[in-house]
Amino acid sequence: MSKVHRTFTSESVTQGHPDKVADIISDAILDAYMAGDKNSHVACETCVTTDFCMVFGEITSNTELSKEDIEKIIRDTIIEIGYDKPELEFDGNTCKVANRLHAQSQDINQGVDRGDEETGAGDQGMMFGFATNETESLMPYPIDLARKLTNKLTELRESGEIPYLRPDGKAQVSVNYDEDGNVISLDAVVLSTQHDETVSDDQETLKKDIREKLFKAVIPEGLITEDTKEHINPTGKFEIGGPHGDAGLTGRKIIVDTYGGYARHGGGAFSGKDCTKVDRSACYMARYIAKNIVASGLAEKCEIQLSYAIGVAEPTSVMVDTFGTAADIGDVKFEEIVRDNFRLTPDGIIETLGLRDTTYKQTAKYGHFGIEGLPWEKTDKVDDLKKYIKS
Template sequence: MQPKQQGKMFTTESVTAGHPDKLCDAISDAILDTALTQDPNARTAVETLATPGRITLAGEVTTTATLDTERIVRDTLHRIGYIPDQFTVDDLIIEQSPDIAQGVDTGGAGDQGHMFGYAVDAPGYLPAPVTLAHRLARAVHANPFGLGPDGKTQVTFDGDQLRTVLVSVQHPSSLEQAEVREQVQQVIAPHVDLTGVTLLVNPTGRFVLGGPDADTGLTGRKIIVDTYGGTARHGGGAFSGKDPSKVDRSAAYAARQAALSLIANGYATECEVQLAYAIGIPEPVSIHVDTKGTGNNNAAEKALTNIDFTPNGITQRLNLRQPIYTQTAAYGHFGRPDFPWEQPLNL
């Protein structure tokens, strides 16, 4: 099939909670949440690797919490739709380096890096393509037909017009392609008008073997799905498994809140905010605002002057020491009003 050439085409994707990379994100964040439930000052940077029949945990944790990591892994596998007893769990987690800890202990950033936040004047302060891709992925995973946990969605827009919807979803071997297509259509129909839209379902014609049995999973490998679907830039680090002392996560949330706050306060209709940090230093080394030609960059940047962008300031303002992170592991970290970084500040 040749790609369509007319108009301004843009494509973005989402994946279901059972995608192997998202499974790993969920496990890493479940370990973080368990630690924070017992020890609000826990520091974690947990990486999960999923391969056929095996879940491997690595990274660094410093906490007074008692973590039964094998139980956390198995509970997460069950919740998402996998059979826990089919997996062996290897725990290779170590304690955080004292060289890093000495900078974090004094309130400094846990690492160097730059983070982006983006918002647009639209429902959820997100572009329509990424919002729709997540909505369809969530619906596919929650299907009532017994389709498998592993799946992906992809949507292509020509300007404001939806042109193509692609759904790939794991299914029992007993189902023929036509049956899978019919079930997918029923699942997504309440969420999207398919009139005049090309619908592609499992383009290879078969998706029986899925999850870690078919594709290695790794924490942090779906960072564009986690953020803005490619519409805006992303910093150098992933989110899942990291406590808020890691600015990869907390400052990305703060930058997102800053961007949508600028829009909510009338400074722009599209906005991108960049924050940058040096390890061990609390204050960001730079703050940059780009209103994409929809506002005054200098005025918007000045409006952020009194916001505390130190790791401790962000953590306190957004109440990030609570166990909320497992909820973020699938269907994006943004555009969901229950999260504190999605609430606009008065500027």
């Protein structure tokens, strides 16, 4: 085996993690407004704690949703995630719901809606996208594996294959790389999962089930060595979890939602925001660009930065970093390639990726990147980009 040069760690959380509960509710409300009015402007935040959920923020939409409609969306979403019993101290059937949504500021809206002109960016800021050829999904290996673990953990709970699981949980993996950047082994895997009282004093049964039904199903056998460290519910029992264990807020899992810390992040969260808000849509576009660059062979690894000014359509800057892995493209600059092949205004992004026809709750549940079927995961620009590689 090659010598370990560095170890990188990423984590992922399940749908029942309190911050993810908040994200999913925010996107469920966004989807409801977008379903009736594709031009809805939505900025919906959610907070959850013991038997309580509040939504707040700004909405401008021709979709008319009553307070009762919003409450039903919230309750149905909480139940769908798995919080449907009084003993969880957060039950979608009975928890208190507060609605503090109101109309969007006209000062912001005047810079976004500009009649026949290009839509202006909904906010200022910088956004990053990333891709690497170390996985089939062109995602970094650590976040790709961590997310597979949490998604499978949710599947094992929902199917009843491990009947005592509760919705909250998280996974963390530490991946070893050699000097050439190749994945060589798994240094450590950490898995914490909420459970009911039946295994509180029988953690060995839980650990056996996690090893047999989760780890063996998800972790490639060749990654595990005699030095791989394993931690399953390392503090012991984990009965109290979800919003009863910790308060949850929209937008607190921005690293989980992107590249697990492997690439840079501009600081903006995604969930609850409509597609005119570039801190969501431009991150999707940046991923689309980076993925197509890597898939085309222009680079083995690529990070894109876009930046915008509120109310201004064109980006204020475009940056491309290929980390020394670029193919020979002669004197042409990557920034020129990006501007020539991709529409970077809010309207251009929305139309290219079909963002007014996208269901967003799925991204809050399963991940915003590396998920098959999401429009920004397409590699339909590969042939256009290959022409820049010198023969």
